[in-house]
Amino acid sequence: MRRNRDSVAGDRRRALQTLAAAGAAGLAWPAWAQQEKIRIGHLTPLTGFLGALGEYAVMGIKMATDEINAAGGVMGRPLEVLSEDSVNPQVASTKAQRMIERDNVAVLMGEINSASALTISQVAARNKK
Numbered sequence: 001m002r003r004n005r006d007s008v009a010g011d012r013r014r015a016l017q018t019l020a021a022a023g024a025a026g027l028a029w030p031a032w033a034q035q036e037k038i039r040i041g042h043l044t045p046l047t048g049f050l051g052a053l054g055e056y057a058v059m060g061i062k063m064a065t066d067e068i069n070a071a072g073g074v075m076g077r078p079l080e081v082l083s084e085d086s087v088n089p090q091v092a093s094t095k096a097q098r099m100i101e102r103d104n105v106a107v108l109m110g111e112i113n114s115a116s117a118l119t120i121s122q123v124a125a126r127n128k129k
Contacts, residue, residue, distance in 0.1 A: 036077055037077060037078050037079065037080040038073075038074055038077050038078070038079050038080070038106050039080050039081075039082060039103060039104060039105045039106055040061075040065075040079060040080065040081045040082065040105060040106065040107050040108075040109060041082055041084070041096065041099035041100070041103065041105035041107065041108040041109070042057075042058070042061050042081050042082065042083040042084070042108075042109060042110040043083075043084050043086040043092055043095055043096060043099075043108060043109075043110055043111050043116070043120055044057045044058065044083070044085075044086060044110040044111060044112055045085065045086055045087060045112055045113060045116075046058070046083075046085035047085055047087055048087055050112050050113060053112050054085070054112060057110055057112065058083050061081055061083070061109075061110060062081065065079045065080075065081050082099060082103055082105065083110075084099065086111060086113070086116050086120070088113075088115075088116065089113075089115045089116045089118070089119040090119075091116075092111065092113075092116035092117075092119050092120050093119040093120065093122070093123055096108055096119070096120045096123040096124065097123050097127070100123070100124075100127045101127075108120055108123075108124050
């Protein structure tokens with residue numbers, strides 16, 4: 001009978017030690033996660049006949065990002081928006097690819113022109129992780 005009681009106490013002790021170690025590891029995780037920004041690639045026309053609409057889109061995403069970051073970000077991670085001018089579908093495609101490869105964006109968004117949006121979505125699909 002004594003052996004069972006001792007083994008239960010040992011099991012409890014091991015379980016508590018495991019939980020304490022997991023908790024300590026969990027406390028370190030948010031500190032690491034907060035350092036890594038979530039990068040958003042924002043492609044929209046900033047020149048040409050759609051440039052005025054694109055400027056409003058940039059203002060809107062900046063306001064939203066500032067508000068989200070002021071509230072603590074997304075799961076403790078701040079957002080960073082990288083905006084680029086996407087004058088036409090060819091330029092949009094090139095810049096989307098560059099944002100994925102060079103800037104390591106997590107998401108692409110913001111296009112107003114449907115032809116450019118289509119090419120951006122094709123680039124995103126090819127580079128899906």
